[in-house]
Amino acid sequence: MKIITYNVNGLRAALKKDWLGWLKRVDADVVCLQEIKATPDQIPEIALLEQLGYEHYWYPAQKKGYSGTAIFTRITPTKVEYGCGHEDYDFEGRVIRADFEDVSVMSTYFPSGTTGSVRQDFKYMFLDDFQQYSDKLLLERPNLVVCGDYNICHRAIDIHNPKSNANSSGFLPAEREWMENFINSGYVDSFRHFHPEPDNYTWWSYRAGARARNLGWRIDYNMVSTALSDRMVAAEIIPSAVHSDHCPVLLELR
16 A cells, blocks of 8 residues: 655645646555645546546635645545544544555644744644544554644754754644654654654745755654554655645555
8 A cells, every 4th residue: 555645735736736647657545635725626627536546535624725634545445534523623624534444544734833822732732632532543443544744843853953943833842742752652653664864854945945955844744553564665755746845755555
């Protein structure tokens, strides 16, 4: 199973940059999207997506042009779960999960705290609630992949300038501690499992030529439950895909 997570920062904008052509070439089985900022009726290319063999499941935010997640899959799910049962997060379309026969794949879009203290507090609340949600879900669905934009750099190796960003949302001590605890609660960071080396990022600011200079943050992950981790074959970041300020991250499972 070839799984990709991708924060497209607006699917309509990505489609104008030949996103479907890229999707055809990458040949993924399951594609987890974040920040779709659209509803299916706004995407005339759906017929082309279906021609590529994808079923599509959408969980847009109630607020138009904001947030939202989706899963496109060539494998028919046995069940699709929309939301995580918390009204505040479900209103923003932050979690969708597809259950297959022996694997579940989730697309998640964690809140950002970069706009100020109100949203940072909202982010911390989400982190606490998501941990509880994950703990319960692992008992029910132990073979789980939690894909998505976590909006957190786990360690100093995951950010281009850890010293100057020490007080930046996304690299705050409490956020990094949460990430450490989340992994220790039953997950493997699939990319790090295969790639311990530095200078691998998934998001770059649009300012100051950050992407060309590779001044980035690694905030997009495919977290694999420990019960499933022995089936990991490969993991890659794909910075050559330039449809967004993020790039996709690939996971291959046996």
